[in-house]
Amino acid sequence: MAHGRILIVGGGIAGLCTAWALARRGYAVELFERGDLPNQHSSSCDEHRIIRHAYGEMEGYGALMPAAFEAWRRLFGDLGARHLEPMPAYYALRGEDDWYETTRRSLRRMGVDCAEMPLSEVADTFPMLRTDGLTRMVRTEGAGVLYAARILADLTNRLPALGVRLHPRTAVRAVDCEAGTVATAAGMVQGDRVVVAAGAWVADLLPELAGVAVPSRQAVMYLAPPPQLAAAWRDAPVLIDIGGGGGTYTIPPRPGTRLKIGDHVFSRTGHPDDDRAATTGDLDRLIAVARGSWRDFDQYTVLERRICYYTATADERFLVRAEGGRGIVCSACSGHGFKLAPLVADRIAATIAGERELAMLPSWAAARDAHAIEFEPGAL
Ligand SMILES: Cc1cc2nc3c(=O)[nH]c(=O)nc-3n(C[C@H](O)[C@H](O)[C@H](O)COP(=O)(O)OP(=O)(O)OC[C@H]3O[C@@H](n4cnc5c(N)ncnc54)[C@H](O)[C@@H]3O)c2cc1C
Missing domain, CATH: 3.30.9.10 (D-Amino Acid Oxidase, subunit A, domain 2)
Known part of the structure; x- marks a missing residue:
């Protein structure tokens, strides 16, 4: 089992899935969400999202889809409910x-x-x-509909049983990715790592992302x-x-x-x-x-x-990368991040656990080279 305390900022699909993937690896996880959990104003909170293998010219994301379906299968297995309706x-x-x-x-x-x-x-x-x-x-x-609101609700209910401490209605005022701390109105919290999954608010916390995400x-x-x-x-x-x-x-x-x-x-x-x-x-x-x-x-x-x-982002690719010595920013969106969220979260957790190289995270998430991506058969 891994040991360490990971702080996650943001309780959308990216933050919740990352909490799930880390908790299952044995990490102590605390998740901070400025609104309710789920937050109606997040990108993730809606009745549904589309999942599909077809990706046009972004073939690298297409190549990630079999593993993405597999990641959903594992998550639904743990939640005890399959919130995916396959349809062409x-x-x-x-x-x-x-x-x-x-x-x-x-x-x-x-x-x-x-x-x-x-x-x-x-x-x-x-x-x-x-x-x-x-x-x-x-x-x-190989397509279908993910029932997003049901997924967020079930994850929010499931995480405390895995030991995750959820802090709804707790805005993070500042993140120090070198020190591994987050500041809230109640004070400073120290972690071994901080994952910033703050969705469309990300540049408010990390101004270097203004104009990028x-x-x-x-x-x-x-x-x-x-x-x-x-x-x-x-x-x-x-x-x-x-x-x-x-x-x-x-x-x-x-x-x-x-x-x-x-x-x-x-x-x-x-x-x-x-x-x-x-x-x-x-x-x-x-x-x-x-x-x-x-x-x-x-x-x-x-x-x-x-x-x-x-x-x-300018090229509609995901931005997932190290920030400072202890931070990882996960801005896996550009309007197509929901379907890949459990897979991206698993990759972040694997990177934190040392199973994957940190230096490879940005290029993997940008998925530019379809032929470099190993894929397993899909599991629809
Ligand atoms: C209309 C629409 C249609 C889409 N269709 C699809 C689709 O069909 N298929 C697909 O795969 N994807 C789709 N997407 C994209 C997908 O929904 C997003 O990529 C995904 O939901 C992003 O999740 P996230 O967790 O990164 O961000 P969010 O869900 O926005 O979560 C970020 C969370 O961080 C919290 N937060 C921010 N700042 C702070 C702070 N300082 N302190 C504490 N908490 C903070 C926010 O309150 C928020 O809850 C669509 C998106 C939209 C909006």
Whole structure:
């Protein structure tokens, strides 16, 4: 068993999974979260997140996905609940780009099925989609929906039983990554290591990340379909539109969760403490691309307009690296970090335990070289 006291700042999926991975290795872990656990304003807290092997030109992240699915399988085994609903993901391509060829190549390498659907079948199968301008419809297996809020709730309940001390509503005012300390209103806490997983607030604690991990204000909409499309949506898969103007991603409704649409374009504006009421400016772009993806978008009933923040790096890669002599910063986001969180957390824990080299952490997390990544068969 390892010994040592690890302090974690942030109780989103990154912080919670890192606490889980370290506690299972025998570390004494304390986690500090400025809000409630889970925090409704974190990037992680939402009804769902998409998980998929298909990664377009970011083939390195695709190559990490079999191990990511395996990491989720282990976590769900420990939680005693599998908050992942497998379902295919369909990609509506509206113009030629490299996405299809690179995705097909990397899925084939992983043994994940990927096939084109005849365009003549799209309108009948997906009556909710616009078919004008469609150049390909691609079905991929090895995808699904992670029920994010349920995962966060179960992890929060499970961690104390593993010995993790949770400190909700405890803002960390400063981190000293050389000394291994965090400062809260109650005083200074000393650890052997500090992991900063502060999401879109990370640059408030580590100003050197300002301009590197940039907060990005994003809008999503929850909708109820018009009656004539309700049945089609009930059995729908994950739908991703790689269209002009950025395209959309759609998670279908399931019992207990709602139909959601978001877009792929980073706003790279705002601060996560800004007002969360969705403005016309927030919604205009999303509505414009949604009208380009769905037929009759204006017939849907809007249930909620939600503003979320995440961090975006310039190249959309994860930033996970050593800070000072005792710190590790985990900014594994750019809008695609949830699905990889248990795997990244396991890698951080393995690095702290000396099973992996600290110097390798940033390049592993940036996943630039797909062929350098060892992968095990997926476990969907
Ligand atoms: C709209 C949207 C859609 C997305 N879709 C997907 C998807 O389909 N698939 C996917 O894989 N990913 C997706 N993502 C990205 C994914 O949700 C994020 O990458 C992930 O949730 C980031 O988790 P995190 O723990 O790093 O950050 P967060 O969840 O934001 O957690 C950080 C926590 O740190 C706390 N904190 C900050 N500062 C302090 C402090 N000083 N003291 C104490 N606590 C502090 C915050 O309160 C917060 O709870 C999406 C994100 C958004 C917003």
